[in-house]
Amino acid sequence: MLFNTCNRYLVPIFLVATTVLLVPQVMAARQEARAILAREVGAIAKKTVVRIESSDGSFGSGVIIGRTESGTQNVYTVLTAGHVVKCSECQYQIVTPVPIDTASEKKRVKIDLDMRNNFQKMPDVDLATISFESTSTFAIGTIGNSEYADEGSPVYVAGFPKPGQAIKRIALQFTGGMISSRIEEGDRDPKARNNGYDIAYTNITRAGMSGGPVFDAAGRIIAIHGQGDRNSQNAEAGNKDTVPTLIDDEKTGFNLGIPMQTFLKLQPQATEVVGAKIDDSPLNYQLSxxxxxxxxxxxxxxxxxxxxxxxxxxxxxxxxxxxxxx
Incomplete structure (x- = not known):
């Protein structure tokens, strides 16, 4: 009887002790971002990536990174590559994602952009922000920590490329690849200006996708795409007697983006200023x-x-x- 009585009191104590020991482990697990399926990242891209059209016929891409309120209007901030909106004399329109609120029509809409008052070019890097107002509700992309994107890390690029030979309409393209290299601070050539393009990846990209986001495996934005590497050895060698061929101008398959840590250094108050969401937790690639x-x-x-x-x-x-x- 004494043994049974003791058990009756010891069992709850054991459970409490076990619970206390497990709590720190659960809390530690929650501090890591979870890798998700590619189709889930694609769904995030579909809700946050925009197309930016210019009156000169060119266009590029961008991603919604923040939302604030102004009266009855939502003010959205789009991050894109600076060269997408480099024409100072042009008029620009943004083609929004499909709204996520049930009150709006389920289709993309075009909105005229006020480039005089709602445009900001980032200094020394090929980045720019544009804001627009809407009564609709759009999803916001979460900014991740690009420092965790090492060589071999899986990444996804999304944007609106120009029509090609087979794909004749403008459609959102979502491609997978991996980080192929990074340019660290000490590795930069002081004589060569790279406009912030310090991260390279193997994803397929085409003209028109500049300004689109680079997502990590958790669906967080870790870079803004904007350059494609090309074969131009003859031109780089400076041989005036050699005319570069079409092969020399072909894309190598490597593409470059500007890490989000570069943007955050220039806009450290992004959360307060534009209503950005930031998740800088490390990524856990192992599915639970x-x-x-x-x-x-x-x-x-x-x-x-x-x-x-x-x-x-x-x-x-x-x-x-x-x-x-x-």
Whole structure:
């Protein structure tokens, strides 16, 4: 009886002690950002990336990074590459994402931009911010810490490229790749001005995607895309007798962006000034479980993910969700 009585009091004490020991571990886990599926990052891109059109026929991309309020209007701030809006005599329009509030129509809209009062060029780097007003509600991209994006880190680039031979309409493109190199402070050539392009990646990009965001595996913005590396060895060698060929001008496959830490150094009060969201926590690439949620409009189902007839070693679908049409 004495043993049983002791057990009755010891069990709660053991549970309390266990709980106390586990709390720090749970809190520590919450301090890391979770890697998500590529399609989830793509959904973030679809809600936050904008197209910027110029009256001279050119256009580029940008991403919404902040929201404040002015009376009954929402004031949104878009971050883009400075060369996207370099024409001082041009008129500009922004093509918004699809609003996320149910009161608005579910389509993109064009808004005229006031470049005299709502435009800011960042000094010494190829970055610029533009603001516009709207009664609609748009999603805001979260700014991540670009210092965690080391070589080999998976990244995604989103933007609106110019139409090509097969893709003849302007459509949002979302491409995957990885960080291929970084230019650290001590590695910069003091004679060469790179306008802040200190991070390189292997994602496919095309003209028109300049100004678009570079996302990490957690869906946070870690850079702004703006350059594509090209083969121009003859021109760089300075050989006046050699005419560069078309091959010399082809893209190498490496592309460059300006890290978000560069922007934050120039705009340290981004949270207060433009209503930006910042998450500088490290990224945990290990999934906590091997489940993901999938579904079709108005129908629940469970589907086993298989690869070449075998169960996937990465994901098992064990959760059910119900999705609604866009």
């Amino acid at each position: 479980d091997r489940t993901m949620t999938i579904g079709t409009p108005n129908r629940k189902f469970i589907q086993k993910v298989r690869t070449r007839g075998q169960s996937s070693q990465i994901f098992d679908v064990t959760k059910v969700s119900e999705q609604t049409p866009d």
